[in-house]
Amino acid sequence: MAGRLTPIALGATVFFLVAAAAPLFVPSWATLFALILAKGIVVLGIILLLQAGQVSFGHAMFFTTGAYAAAFWGKFVGGGDIVLYLALGAISSTVFGLIVGLFVVRYREIFFGMLNLAFSMVLWSLLEKMFHYTNGADGIRVARPTLLGWAFTPETFQYVILYISLLIAAAAFIGVQRYLDSPLGHMLRAIKSNETRLEYLGTSARRVLLVGYVISAMLGGIGGTLVAIIQQIATPEFGYWTKSGEFVFIAILGGGAHAFGAFAGAAMFEIVRYFAAAQLANAWQLILGVVLIVIILYAPNGLIGLRQRDRRAKQGGR
Amino acid sequence: MANILLSAKGITIRFGGVIAADGIDLDVHEGENLAIIGPNGAGKTTFLNISTGYLRPQAGHVSFLGRDITAQLPRTITRLGIARAFQIPQLFLDQTVIENMLIAAASLGGHPSGFKALSGLPEAPEMERLLALVGVEQYAGRKARELPEGQRKLVDIALALALKPRLLLMDEPTSGVASSEKFGIMDILTAALAKEKVTSVFVEHDMDVVERYASRVAVWSMGKIQKIGTPADVLADPKVREHVIGI
Numbered sequence: 180m181a182g183r184l185t186p187i188a189l190g191a192t193v194f195f196l197v198a199a200a201a202p203l204f205v206p207s208w209a210t211l212f213a214l215i216l217a218k219g220i221v222v223l224g225i226i227l228l229l230q231a232g233q234v235s236f237g238h239a240m241f242f243t244t245g246a247y248a249a250a251f252w253g254k255f256v257g258g259g260d261i262v263l264y265l266a267l268g269a270i271s272s273t274v275f276g277l278i279v280g281l282f283v284v285r286y287r288e289i290f291f292g293m294l295n296l297a298f299s300m301v302l303w304s305l306l307e308k309m310f311h312y313t314n315g316a317d318g319i320r321v322a323r324p325t326l327l328g329w330a331f332t333p334e335t336f337q338y339v340i341l342y343i344s345l346l347i348a349a350a351a352f353i354g355v356q357r358y359l360d361s362p363l364g365h366m367l368r369a370i371k372s373n374e375t376r377l378e379y380l381g382t383s384a385r386r387v388l389l390v391g392y393v394i395s396a397m398l399g400g401i402g403g404t405l406v407a408i409i410q411q412i413a414t415p416e417f418g419y420w421t422k423s424g425e426f427v428f429i430a431i432l433g434g435g436a437h438a439f440g441a442f443a444g445a446a447m448f449e450i451v452r453y454f455a456a457a458q459l460a461n462a463w464q465l466i467l468g469v470v471l472i473v474i475i476l477y478a479p480n481g482l483i484g485l486r487q488r489d490r491r492a493k494q495g496g497r
Numbered sequence: 498m499a500n501i502l503l504s505a506k507g508i509t510i511r512f513g514g515v516i517a518a519d520g521i522d523l524d525v526h527e528g529e530n531l532a533i534i535g536p537n538g539a540g541k542t543t544f545l546n547i548s549t550g551y552l553r554p555q556a557g558h559v560s561f562l563g564r565d566i567t568a569q570l571p572r573t574i575t576r577l578g579i580a581r582a583f584q585i586p587q588l589f590l591d592q593t594v595i596e597n598m599l600i601a602a603a604s605l606g607g608h609p610s611g612f613k614a615l616s617g618l619p620e621a622p623e624m625e626r627l628l629a630l631v632g633v634e635q636y637a638g639r640k641a642r643e644l645p646e647g648q649r650k651l652v653d654i655a656l657a658l659a660l661k662p663r664l665l666l667m668d669e670p671t672s673g674v675a676s677s678e679k680f681g682i683m684d685i686l687t688a689a690l691a692k693e694k695v696t697s698v699f700v701e702h703d704m705d706v707v708e709r710y711a712s713r714v715a716v717w718s719m720g721k722i723q724k725i726g727t728p729a730d731v732l733a734d735p736k737v738r739e740h741v742i743g744i
Contacts, residue, residue: 362599362600364615365615373588377589378575380572
């Protein structure tokens, strides 16, 4: 598989290089690319679950968990460091993912999707209603953290968080792609194509899905922590169902056949939003909707599927 | 008498008003190829489903190598040494044939890695050997969905053999295969089973296949084992010929 998708791996390399270099020339892009990378990390988790044919409509709950891990530390303990925040985000979302996962991996397809949605809405409600701890809909401000004790000016910090996001995104991208090529990754795909046979090979499909789910939750948490640091706030909106829908939207946009689909989709989503919001103010969703319709009609396997479609066309196939 | 691998005692199961098994006693001896024949809907496949944990009998129990396996999970029974091949081949259609085999190898290991590449598993040469043993090594790099039905059957059996089972349960290994191919497939299959020292039970409708490849035949009809013995004895029985074979 790796050999067949080499052009995509090349595209990924170019993407990460552009993400590293472009903001040096246009400073306002530093935050844009940091957000693309952070959301791409979350969508990597959605793509993992798509391998098993499962769509989570509640993955924003892990994104929120990561964001609030940083926010709560700042609010109740004070101070904070990027490394500490990321560790808290990863650990809390992993533990939460394990707890939720033990329930949801027993279900498939629409039941899996809706059960995830239900858990996420419970979390959203708690964040909205427990005002004393969460400030309700106002959310909690996340003060600019240090990095291993070093404090930065806002101008420098946007680059610091960009390169940290880039480092984590690149590591997560390579890790997820390796996972997809590993026995566990192939077993995840086997759940989609023939779960019964997997059980008759002596493997627990639930356990395979649970491992994938927990990794997916951890990625969601890390992405959430990064976004909370980038935007300097965590609000219950991070866990609302439309945010979960946004992650699924990005995964469909990018394509689930390769880990790079997460970043291709996130880049397209954020760039369209960035420019469409500037031109059309409150109607930017209209542009995104049209983009999604075009993708579904003409590139049902997402942006990275275009490359495979192009290759098949050259071979004379459909 | 060879060792008893699988032993069913008093198996009873009903589906509504249909009695698929009514106190069935059946032993499978090590080294044999036991064929189960009978009319459609008699309960033959149900026996395979009970023996592999897919169904739970309403009464009776099944033991394998002396251990009670009644109502254990299919994966638990698989790990004990019972593999299954299906009437309709059950493959991972979007993956290549060798990837299918390596997933089986990784399953057998018990602790599949999430980091090492599947293609780099040390079991790869052994899986290629098994594909060659059943004569489908030339399809190793092809996606399973691209294979013709007969080859899918053989890959399905190779998948089961990858688990290094003591006992292989097969549901109509030649169904869906062109009649000109069925003896070829069975020749390959029985040779592979003998080489790997795997005992087999196969449900079969084709009496030519039963006569040629079974070492023992059990006639399953109306929830009972009506007759059991060598193919020559069983297939010569007038009642079996009339009620099961239909001549």
